[in-house]
Amino acid sequence: MIWQTSRFSIDLTEPRVMGIVNVTPDSFSDGGSHGSTAAALRHCEQLLRDGAHILDIGGESTRPGSPAVPLDEELARVVPLVEGAVSLGVPISIDTYKPEVMRAVLDLGADIVNDIWALRQPGAVEVVASHPQCGVCLMHMHRDPQTMQAAPMEGDVVSQVLYFLERSALDIQARGVKKPRIVLDPGIGFGKTVEQNFALLAHQSALRAAGYPLLAGWSRKSSLGAVTGLAVEQRMVPSVAAAVLAVERGASVVRVHDVRETVAALAVWRAMQAA
Numbered sequence: 001m002i003w004q005t006s007r008f009s010i011d012l013t014e015p016r017v018m019g020i021v022n023v024t025p026d027s028f029s030d031g032g033s034h035g036s037t038a039a040a041l042r043h044c045e046q047l048l049r050d051g052a053h054i055l056d057i058g059g060e061s062t063r064p065g066s067p068a069v070p071l072d073e074e075l076a077r078v079v080p081l082v083e084g085a086v087s088l089g090v091p092i093s094i095d096t097y098k099p100e101v102m103r104a105v106l107d108l109g110a111d112i113v114n115d116i117w118a119l120r121q122p123g124a125v126e127v128v129a130s131h132p133q134c135g136v137c138l139m140h141m142h143r144d145p146q147t148m149q150a151a152p153m154e155g156d157v158v159s160q161v162l163y164f165l166e167r168s169a170l171d172i173q174a175r176g177v178k179k180p181r182i183v184l185d186p187g188i189g190f191g192k193t194v195e196q197n198f199a200l201l202a203h204q205s206a207l208r209a210a211g212y213p214l215l216a217g218w219s220r221k222s223s224l225g226a227v228t229g230l231a232v233e234q235r236m237v238p239s240v241a242a243a244v245l246a247v248e249r250g251a252s253v254v255r256v257h258d259v260r261e262t263v264a265a266l267a268v269w270r271a272m273q274a275a
Contacts, residue, residue: 058095142191
């Protein structure tokens with residue numbers, strides 16, 4: 001299975017680790033840690049040394065209750081970093097829902113649009129369709145970042161998420177985005193209860209029925225804190241466990257903060273698979 005992106009055809013026969021690069025002052029886990037372009041680029045380089053296959057750059061926090069970032073501010077955060085990161089020799093993903101940001105970074109050579117709104121913002125599909133090779137990750141989100149945890153989903157989460165993701169993928173294909181460019185993300189923590197998040201993990205194989213690769217984003221999420229009692233900065237071990245469980249249940253890409261530890265754990269998993 002191949003994920004077609006702007007500059008790379010990513011082989012998904014082996015699980016791929018997407019390293020998180022937040023250039024934000026307020027992200028729930030590492031906000032402010034990589035505030036300058038130089039610091040963020042050094043972090044990118046460290047993630048690659050740790051074994052990351054893909055880098056995911058974000059300039060706006062989407063933690064529950066987070067305020068939206070003005071367009072000019074997000075562009076100022078991500079454009080200089082993307083200009084440097086595209087020379088690192090790996091696929092560069094941009095975590096944004098703003099069409100103007102998508103266009104700016106794709107024009108610079110970025111490879112993937114990772115959109116929590118699944119290209120539902122006006123103009124987003126058109127930008128992605130006009131860059132005919134770029135990859136896209138469509139995520140399920142209930143409501144919006146400001147309100148999603150105030151009133152989480154109700155009912156059968158797996159069937160609702162599957163329906164949404166299938167429809168979203170078909171909708172953008174009808175607009176000219178070919179299937180090999182598409183990866184789906186169930187949106188762990190985005191408008192779901194703790195129990196619903198773990199139901200999505202337990203029944204993740206059902207989401208594979210849609211016929212697209214899956215991306216899983218469990219890293220340091222609050223659901224892991226809810227079941228372990230650990231603070232954000234202490235959630236490396238449960239995050240790695242969740243990543244391995246997600247891969248075991250069919251995820252092709254795991255989006256993580258703790259790249260080195262996740263890569264090591266997946267080496268153990270691969271050895272077991274080969275035995």
